[in-house]
Amino acid sequence: MSKAETAEKAVENINVVAETGKIIDDVSKMSWEGILHEWVIPYGTKVLLAIAIFIIGKFLARAISKLLSKAALASTKDEMIQSFVSSISYFLLLLMVVIASLSQLGINTSSLVALIGAAGLAVGLSLQNSLQNFAAGVMLLIFKPFRKGDQIETGGMMGTVEQMGILVLELRTADNKTVLIPNGTVFSGNIVNYSINPTRRLNFLFDIAYDSDLRKAKQIIEQILTNDSAILKTPAINVAVAELAASSVKLGAQAWVNTENYNSTLGRILEQVKLAFDEAGIVIPFNQLDVNLVGNSEKV
Numbered sequence: 001m002s003k004a005e006t007a008e009k010a011v012e013n014i015n016v017v018a019e020t021g022k023i024i025d026d027v028s029k030m031s032w033e034g035i036l037h038e039w040v041i042p043y044g045t046k047v048l049l050a051i052a053i054f055i056i057g058k059f060l061a062r063a064i065s066k067l068l069s070k071a072a073l074a075s076t077k078d079e080m081i082q083s084f085v086s087s088i089s090y091f092l093l094l095l096m097v098v099i100a101s102l103s104q105l106g107i108n109t110s111s112l113v114a115l116i117g118a119a120g121l122a123v124g125l126s127l128q129n130s131l132q133n134f135a136a137g138v139m140l141l142i143f144k145p146f147r148k149g150d151q152i153e154t155g156g157m158m159g160t161v162e163q164m165g166i167l168v169l170e171l172r173t174a175d176n177k178t179v180l181i182p183n184g185t186v187f188s189g190n191i192v193n194y195s196i197n198p199t200r201r202l203n204f205l206f207d208i209a210y211d212s213d214l215r216k217a218k219q220i221i222e223q224i225l226t227n228d229s230a231i232l233k234t235p236a237i238n239v240a241v242a243e244l245a246a247s248s249v250k251l252g253a254q255a256w257v258n259t260e261n262y263n264s265t266l267g268r269i270l271e272q273v274k275l276a277f278d279e280a281g282i283v284i285p286f287n288q289l290d291v292n293l294v295g296n297s298e299k300v
Contacts, residue, residue: 050104057097065090083163084141129184133167136187140164150195155181199232200262202255206273207248209283214241214249220276221253224269230261248285 069086159171171179225237242252
């Protein structure tokens with residue numbers, strides 16, 4: 001640094017010190033009444049008004065977001081869209097309230113908005129996955145491959161749809177665990193909806209031994225399916241040999257039920273067929289292992 005620059009900087013520092021000292025001197029000469037009128041009342045009023053704007057604005061933002069969510073539910077009948085609209089609208093309205101409060105304090109909000117925009121761009125570039133999840137959430141709401149309460153399989157998980165947030169989908173598994181899956185993963189992957197159709201087909205595969213009575217086994221399966229009240233009459237029940245395997249005859253059976261009765265009917269039919277096979281002497285083959293002990297001719 002040259003001597004001229006050093007001297008110039010020293011003069012600037014002296015001027016700052018002088019100005020600061022002048023302000024302190026002016027304040028020290030002011031009476032309490034002058035301080036009250038010049039500083040406390042003007043700035044205190046601005047602070048109180050800013051706080052009031054924030055509190056009232058936050059209340060109004062919540063109320064308006066609730067109204068918008070109710071309107072979304074009334075027009076779409078979709079609770080996931082309702083939750084999504086409520087979250088987005090509340091965030092945007094609260095941002096407007098914060099800007100209004102800062103404006104009341106005398107902060108230049110135009111530069112603040114520009115700063116928020118620049119910061120938003122920087123954050124957006126660093127959080128590309130989050131933006132992708134947000135966009136995927138919007139697409140899922142548009143195409144509606146599932147609704148709240150549907151049982152689906154996606155992202156390697158199966159469960160009941162609880163809600164879809166801005167970034168993640170919330171599922172509740174059969175054992176009451178909560179699973180959060182990013183919207184981007186859901187939208188870019190496979191989605192299996194088990195609840196979208198009113199009926200589902202039960203598919204059974206029973207193994208019986210080759211020396212068991214095949215006709216009797218078919219008759220037992222057909223009778224159990226026909227007598228079950230949850231089994232629909234149409235489409236018709238179908239029982240047939242599916243495969244002549246190496247160690248068993250595989251009998252396939254198909255029957256249709258209402259979707260809400262699928263799980264309970266599946267377990268009930270399997271239990272009834274097993275008990276009926278046992279009573280009729282029909283053998284269900286299973287793998288066996290012979291172990292030969294060294295030095296002993298007996299088999300265990």
